[in-house]
Amino acid sequence: MAFSLPESALKRLIEDLGTDTVFCGTSIDTRYCTDKTSDFRAAPDIVLLPRTTEEVSKALRICHAFRIPVIPRGAGTGVTGGAVATSGGAILSLERMNNILDLDEKNSTITVQPGVTTENVQKKSMSAGLFYPPDPASLHDCTIGGNVAESSGGPRAVKYGTTKDYILGLEFVTVDGTVMRSGGKYVKNATGYNLTGLLTGSEGTLAVITEIILRLVPAPKESCDILASFDSLDSAAEAVYLISAARIIPATIEFMEEDAIRFVARNAEIEIPMSSAKAHLLIQIDGESKGEIRRKRRALIQALNPLSPGIITARNEEMKATLWSARRGIRPAIEKESPIFLAEDCVVPRAEIPAFVSSVKQLLNRRGLKSVIFGHAGDGNVHIDVLKYDIPYEEWLKLLPDLKKEIYACAISHGGTISGEHGIGSVRKNYMDLAFSSAELSLMKQIKKAFDPEGLLNPGKMI
Amino acid sequence: MAFSLPESALKRLIEDLGTDTVFCGTSIDTRYCTDKTSDFRAAPDIVLLPRTTEEVSKALRICHAFRIPVIPRGAGTGVTGGAVATSGGAILSLERMNNILDLDEKNSTITVQPGVTTENVQKKSMSAGLFYPPDPASLHDCTIGGNVAESSGGPRAVKYGTTKDYILGLEFVTVDGTVMRSGGKYVKNATGYNLTGLLTGSEGTLAVITEIILRLVPAPKESCDILASFDSLDSAAEAVYLISAARIIPATIEFMEEDAIRFVARNAEIEIPMSSAKAHLLIQIDGESKGEIRRKRRALIQALNPLSPGIITARNEEMKATLWSARRGIRPAIEKESPIFLAEDCVVPRAEIPAFVSSVKQLLNRRGLKSVIFGHAGDGNVHIDVLKYDIPYEEWLKLLPDLKKEIYACAISHGGTISGEHGIGSVRKNYMDLAFSSAELSLMKQIKKAFDPEGLLNPGKMI
Numbered sequence: 001m002a003f004s005l006p007e008s009a010l011k012r013l014i015e016d017l018g019t020d021t022v023f024c025g026t027s028i029d030t031r032y033c034t035d036k037t038s039d040f041r042a043a044p045d046i047v048l049l050p051r052t053t054e055e056v057s058k059a060l061r062i063c064h065a066f067r068i069p070v071i072p073r074g075a076g077t078g079v080t081g082g083a084v085a086t087s088g089g090a091i092l093s094l095e096r097m098n099n100i101l102d103l104d105e106k107n108s109t110i111t112v113q114p115g116v117t118t119e120n121v122q123k124k125s126m127s128a129g130l131f132y133p134p135d136p137a138s139l140h141d142c143t144i145g146g147n148v149a150e151s152s153g154g155p156r157a158v159k160y161g162t163t164k165d166y167i168l169g170l171e172f173v174t175v176d177g178t179v180m181r182s183g184g185k186y187v188k189n190a191t192g193y194n195l196t197g198l199l200t201g202s203e204g205t206l207a208v209i210t211e212i213i214l215r216l217v218p219a220p221k222e223s224c225d226i227l228a229s230f231d232s233l234d235s236a237a238e239a240v241y242l243i244s245a246a247r248i249i250p251a252t253i254e255f256m257e258e259d260a261i262r263f264v265a266r267n268a269e270i271e272i273p274m275s276s277a278k279a280h281l282l283i284q285i286d287g288e289s290k291g292e293i294r295r296k297r298r299a300l301i302q303a304l305n306p307l308s309p310g311i312i313t314a315r316n317e318e319m320k321a322t323l324w325s326a327r328r329g330i331r332p333a334i335e336k337e338s339p340i341f342l343a344e345d346c347v348v349p350r351a352e353i354p355a356f357v358s359s360v361k362q363l364l365n366r367r368g369l370k371s372v373i374f375g376h377a378g379d380g381n382v383h384i385d386v387l388k389y390d391i392p393y394e395e396w397l398k399l400l401p402d403l404k405k406e407i408y409a410c411a412i413s414h415g416g417t418i419s420g421e422h423g424i425g426s427v428r429k430n431y432m433d434l435a436f437s438s439a440e441l442s443l444m445k446q447i448k449k450a451f452d453p454e455g456l457l458n459p460g461k462m463i
Numbered sequence: 464m465a466f467s468l469p470e471s472a473l474k475r476l477i478e479d480l481g482t483d484t485v486f487c488g489t490s491i492d493t494r495y496c497t498d499k500t501s502d503f504r505a506a507p508d509i510v511l512l513p514r515t516t517e518e519v520s521k522a523l524r525i526c527h528a529f530r531i532p533v534i535p536r537g538a539g540t541g542v543t544g545g546a547v548a549t550s551g552g553a554i555l556s557l558e559r560m561n562n563i564l565d566l567d568e569k570n571s572t573i574t575v576q577p578g579v580t581t582e583n584v585q586k587k588s589m590s591a592g593l594f595y596p597p598d599p600a601s602l603h604d605c606t607i608g609g610n611v612a613e614s615s616g617g618p619r620a621v622k623y624g625t626t627k628d629y630i631l632g633l634e635f636v637t638v639d640g641t642v643m644r645s646g647g648k649y650v651k652n653a654t655g656y657n658l659t660g661l662l663t664g665s666e667g668t669l670a671v672i673t674e675i676i677l678r679l680v681p682a683p684k685e686s687c688d689i690l691a692s693f694d695s696l697d698s699a700a701e702a703v704y705l706i707s708a709a710r711i712i713p714a715t716i717e718f719m720e721e722d723a724i725r726f727v728a729r730n731a732e733i734e735i736p737m738s739s740a741k742a743h744l745l746i747q748i749d750g751e752s753k754g755e756i757r758r759k760r761r762a763l764i765q766a767l768n769p770l771s772p773g774i775i776t777a778r779n780e781e782m783k784a785t786l787w788s789a790r791r792g793i794r795p796a797i798e799k800e801s802p803i804f805l806a807e808d809c810v811v812p813r814a815e816i817p818a819f820v821s822s823v824k825q826l827l828n829r830r831g832l833k834s835v836i837f838g839h840a841g842d843g844n845v846h847i848d849v850l851k852y853d854i855p856y857e858e859w860l861k862l863l864p865d866l867k868k869e870i871y872a873c874a875i876s877h878g879g880t881i882s883g884e885h886g887i888g889s890v891r892k893n894y895m896d897l898a899f900s901s902a903e904l905s906l907m908k909q910i911k912k913a914f915d916p917e918g919l920l921n922p923g924k925m926i
Contacts (some may be wrong), residue, residue, distance in 0.1 A: 106704050106814035151653045162651055164660070165628060178902045186811035186843045188616045188625055188883035190664050190896055192908050192925065197627070197660025201653050218710035241569050247592060247681035247751075288710075291754060349648035351569035380570075380649045382758060390552075420651035435654055439641045442657050446913035450906065462655065 003088035005045040009066035013046065023047040032091045035076040035083045036138070037427060039340045043065035044071065044085035051096045053171060053179055053210040061177030063090055069174070069459045074114065074146025077138040080425025081341050082150070082203050086460050092208060094145050100124050101211070107185045108216045109168060112409040114145020114209050119154075121214065131219035133160035136421070137331070143208050151201030153421030155252035157237045158378025160217075161288075162421065163198045172199060172210035175452045185213055198447070203423055204458040206451040220286035222293045223251065226300065227323045228311040229277035233257050236279040237354040242303040243283075248296055253378035254282040255329050257357055260374045262421065262442050264326045268331035272326045274310045281308075281377060282327050330374055330385075338387035340402060344407055348416030356414040360384055363406050367399070381420035382411075400428070408434045424462040431463060466551035468508040472529035476509065479521050486510040495554045498539040499548045499601070500890060502803045507534065507548035514559045516634060516642055516673040523671065524640030525552055532640070535667035537577065540601040543888025545613070545666050548922050555671060556607050560830065562586050564674070570648045571679045572631060577608020577672050578657040581615075584677065594682035596623035599884070600794070608672050614664030615795075616884030618715035619834045622749075622840025623680075625884065627663045633843050634664060634674035638915045648676055652686025661910070663860035664808040666886055667921040685756045689763065690786040692740035692773040696720050699742040700817040703840045706746075711759055716841035717745040719792050720820055723837045727789045730796035735789045738774045744840060745790050793837055793848075801850035803861060807870055811879030813843040818875045822849055826869050830862070844883035845874075864893075871897045887925045895926060 005024070013022045023029075024046045033043045046068075050056045063070045069089030074085050077296050085091055098115035105128050112121055118132075118139040123134045135154035136142055146152070148170070153162040169183030172195075182195035199206055230236040236255055242248065256264075258278045265275035274280065281304075285296045297313065304311055315322040334341055348356045357373055364371045364386060375383040384407060388396045408418045408431050417435050418428055432441060448455070468487070476485045486492075487509045496506045509531075513519045526533050539546050547565055548554055560579035568591050575584055581595075583600040588595045598617035599605055607617070611633070616625040632646030635658075645658035662669055693699040697719055706713065719727075721741045728738035729893030737743065744767075760776065766882045767774055777783040811819045820836055827834045827849060838846040847870060851859050871881045871894050880898050881891055895904060907926050914920070 069706075098576050100474070104814075105708070107812045107813075108707060152526060153651045153653070158652055161628075164657070165624075174902075174906070180900065180903045180906065182903075184880060185878055186810040186880070186883065188620055188810050188839070188842050188844045189880060189881045190614045190616070190879045190886040192882050192887065192895060192903075193669075193910055194627070194660050194664050195616070195903075195906070197663065198910075200660065201657050206656075218712060220708075221710075245568070247684075249681060288755075289758065290600070291758075292751075295752065295754075320528075347649040347651050349567075349570045349572075351567075376651070379651050381651045415648055417647060417652060417654045419653045420649065421653050424652040424655065432655060437643065439637075440643045440645075440655075440658075443637070443643065443658070443913065447656055447661075449909060450909035450913045 003045065005068065006066055009062065010046065010066055012062050013059070016062060017048065017055060021049050023220065031076060032093070032108065033084070033224060035078045035081060037079050037081045038343065040081045040084060040427065042084050042086045044091040046090040047087050047088050048092045049096050050092070051451055056092070056173050056178040056208055057179050059092060060173055064456065065174045065455065067456065071454050071458050072208045073150065075117070076144035077139050077142040078146065078150060078423065078425060080423050080427050082401045082423055082425030084426065087428050089315070091272055096141065097210065103128055103173050107146060109185050109213055110216055111213045112144055113211060118142050126219060127214050129219050130216035132166065132214060132216055134163045144212055148200055148209055148309050149202065149204050149424045151353055154212055155254055155376055157376060158253055159249045159251045166195070166215045167172065167196055168201055168215050169185050169210060169213035170196050170199055170209055172207040172209045174207050175457050183213065187215060200424065203425060203462045205448060206457065221288055221292055223284055223286040224293050224297055225314040225320045225323050226283045226310040227273060227312045228243060228281045228283065228304045229274040230279040230281070230308055233279045234354045234355055235307040236281050236377065237351070239281060239304050240350060241460060243300060246299050246303045248285070248299050250252065250283045250378065252284040253376070254374070255377035256280045256326060256374040260330060260372045261326060262370050264329045264333050267336060268325060268329045270322070270325055273312055273322065277310065280326065281324060291392050323440070327374070330372060330420055334372060334385050335385060338389050340388040342386040342403070344384040345381060345420050345422045346384065346407065346411035346416055347381045347420030347437065348411055348414045350378060352384060352414040352416065353377060353380060356382060356411060356416065358363060359421045360407060363410065367403065380416065388397065404431060405434065426461055464918065466508065468531065468553035469529055471497060472525065472531055473509065473527050476511070476522065480511065480518060481524060484512050484518065494539060495556070496547070498541045498544060500542050500544045500808065502888065503544045503547060505547050505549045508551050509553040509555040511553050511555045512559050512675055516636065516734070519555070519636050519671055519673050520640040520860070521557060523636055523638060524747060527639045527895060527919065530917065532919050532921065534921050535612065535671045537606035537612065540605040541613060541886065541888065543886050544890050545886055545888030545924055547889065549889050557606065559675065566591055567648065572676055573647050573679055574676045575607055576674060578606050581607055581610055588679050592682050593877050594737055595629065595677060595679055596882055597626045597629060606676055610677055611663055611672055612665065612667050613886045618717055618739060618839055618845060620878050621716055622712045622714045627660070628859055629677045630663055630675060632680050633659050633662060635670040635672045637670050638814060638920050642758065646676065650678060650775050662692045664886065666888060666925045668911060668925050669920065671761060673911035684751055686747055686749040687756050687760055688777040688783045688786050689746045690775045691767050691771040692737040692745065693742040693744070693771055696742045696769045696820055697817045699744050699840065700769055700771045700814070702744060705812060706763060709762050709766045711762050713746045713751045713841065715747040716839070717837070718840035719743045719789060719837040723793060723835045724789060726856045727796050728793040730791045730799060731788060733785070733788055736775055736785065740773065743789065745786060790837065794804055797835060797848050797850060801852050803859065804853040805849040805866070807847040807882050808844060809847065809870065809874035809879055809881060810844045810883030811874055811877045812842060815877040815879065816840060816843060819845060819874060819879065822837055822873050823870060826873065830866065843879065866895065892923070892925060
């Protein structure tokens with residue numbers, strides 16, 4: 001259903017917000033037509049770049065009056081088409097609302113506008129010896145507002161949890177322009193419905209987030225990185241269990257299966273260590289003191305030893321970078337080899353990873369598809385990137401729906417679900433009925449209606 | 464609005480669920496007429512004691528068909544009248560659903576029915592060296608289902624967070640008897656609206672929780688308890704800041720102001736250490752090794768030393784019990800001195816505790832009321848118990864509404880809110896407009912409507 005913008009609406013938006021806030025037609029930067037989803041594009045009718053909560057409220061009030069769909073947007077680093085105007089309307093980008101409002105050391109909180117990058121939240125916190133742990137791969141570019149809207153994760157989830165575990169309070173604007181708040185600078189709250197929890201991961205379909213209060217923790221003082229090779233993904237998974245049974249919680253436990261290692265090794269400019277292994281685990285431990293790290297490292301090596309033929313500890317920053325080079329090199333290598341690819345990020349109970357990966361590999365092999373599988377072994381989040389290579393475009397498009405359905409069904413049959421950290425957006429919306437019953441979906445639609453009765457906020461996304 | 468039970472409904476409930484599941488009239492145990500709220504009582508028309516999710520579903524289906532209000536109930540240890548049938552109807556007690564379904568060491572999760580006590584969740588977890596940290600004061604009696612419904616906290620929140628931080632998944636039954644699920648055995652999830660988060664703390668007004676998947680962490684191996692005295696509440700608060708500035712996160716930081724200390728000292732059967740102090744901090748540190756505890760204790764003492772004239776470290780279990788005796792003795796002493804009392808549990812940013820406590824003391828003094836103030840200094844959760852003593856009952860009832868309003872307004876003016884861990888229930892419902900705008904309340908009512916259009920689930924509670 002395409003939307004057509006009334007002239008009077010545009011006039012009113014420009015009158016109330018100014019020509020430096022409202023963009024349309026050829027003045028729209030093409031970056032607002034995409035996010036980081038492979039092969040996904042749609043043009044909005046207007047782009048709005050408010051600077052304040054008041055301007056967000058004004059913009060929403062006008063769009064609401066003229067029934068203009070509004071697509072809230074952070075940095076556009078999402079990979080589900082969530083921030084793309086798939087049925088036209090107004091992109092409401094929060095990028096100009098990029099002020100850090102308050103670093104409160106006494107309460108260990110930071111209050112920020114949604115357009116602040118995750119990296120800047122981390123840097124500002126670190127300046128006071130405090131730590132904001134969530135670390136999505138795009139943290140240099142992505143914004144904290146986007147992280148909240150997408151319930152973003154990252155490698156550190158195994159020890160520190162995800163974005164949702166750090167949000168103490170929100171200011172948000174509802175579809176008709178009403179400014180609301182939930183939560184505050186306190187970790188305990190049993191007052192009213194948990195709107196903060198509900199808005200987290202709601203993908204801009206319920207409200208526009210305009211201010212975020214985040215909880216910070218003391219920054220770890222020491223860390224150590226270890227790369228371990230394995231003869232099978234099963235023994236890597238067994239090692240993850242032994243680590244947990246030894247009651248060690250590393251900050252990260254990343255895994256790469258053999259195709260991923262080989263793939264990066266082929267594409268990387270530097271040598272990837274132990275590149276003939278069947279699986280890698282890349283583990284970071286952190287803590288308060290050198291002694292603590294030594295103790296944890298000893299226990300970790302003891303847990304890894306019976307299973308891992310090769311264990312490398314990074315002794316310095318250069319070595320650390322080498323160990324992470326394979327893991328960090330995956331996405332660039334993929335984009336280089338096959339600019340069009342399918343990126344899935346199912347989650348399963350962590351003990352199910354080997355069985356799930358093996359099932360997914362089988363179903364991809366049956367179709368003759370090349371894939372790269374890696375992810376977060378500590379929290380069960382498995383990245384499955386399927387590469388198009390030279391499959392004719394029409395054929396590729398035709399195979400995707402069934403392929404996605406098979407992958408999701410496989411995750412669900414292993415006790416998992418569709419997405420661990422990327423969300424649903426546009427590209428997975430049609431598969432929600434694999435994860436939810438029709439009654440569950442209908443309940444979600446009623447919740448959507450409670451916030452946005454006419455379906456104007458990020459229409460066509462998630463549900 | 465009183466409800467009257469149709470004969471046909473009772474007949475149908477007994478037919479479908481059996482006489483050993485459905486109780487009415489004189490067969491209703493009087494404990495179902497109260498929870499632990501001081502001076503609060505109302506009788507239900509029926510009490511239902513289902514054993515399975517299927518029976519919960521059946522019960523709800525029948526109650527829905529006959530428009531019978533349903534009040535879900537755990538152990539009835541709440542202190543807000545939340546589990547009391549204030550407008551009649553059916554108490555749906557989950558006490559018989561008390562099975563631990565699965566302790567999954569590989570995934571560090573435990574799956575339980577709602578009627579399992581919090582203590583049994585902890586014991587079972589501990590049997591595998593795993594730890595379920597939330598520790599509401601009533602943990603020996605209260606049930607995990609009640610904890611989820613109330614978003615319960617406890618002293619350990621400062622380090623470990625509250626109940627909401629441990630719930631990975633839920634099975635729940637909606638008002639018409641439909642069984643639904645959200646989440647699973649994975650910490651990351653970006654698939655659909657966060658129903659788990661929304662249901663947590665919804666006080667039985669949205670759905671009946673029938674199964675809970677909890678995340679567990681490695682159990683700390685060592686701990687140490689320290690009691691520190693102070694010459695003012697301000698210096699105790701400054702000490703809390705210095706502890707946090709030294710980047711130590713204790714497992715608990717409990718505080719008691721002078722009236723609380725004196726009050727318990729007067730009522731206790733054993734001697735309370737340093738009972739002439741103006742404030743106490745009771746701190747527990749925990750960790751992986753004796754060395755870690757030593758290091759943390761050293762840093763902690765260093766932070767406390769400039770401010771605290773008296774610091775006692777518990778060297779053994781007996782000593783530990785002595786240190787905690789004052790803190791643990793508060794409620795029993797209150798119930799002994801004045802069986803009728805007002806129990807508030809506001810939350811403020813932790814740095815605001817001294818200012819807030821001093822304001823509350825002032826407003827209580829102006830009214831000539833005696834109070835005991837204590838709570839969780841690390842997370843800003845302040846317990847304010849106001850004792851009736853010999854104030855005539857009618858007069859007491861008359862003063863409560865304004866008194867509560869003043870206390871809540873005071874918490875809110877200090878950046879806090881009405882309740883940190885007890886919830887809203889019946890007794891605070893009329894004060895929600897102090898914490899929320901009418902637009903925010905109306906949004907909450909829309910959410911309630913999305914789940915329960917006819918308002919049959921725990922009517923008259925929270926909103």
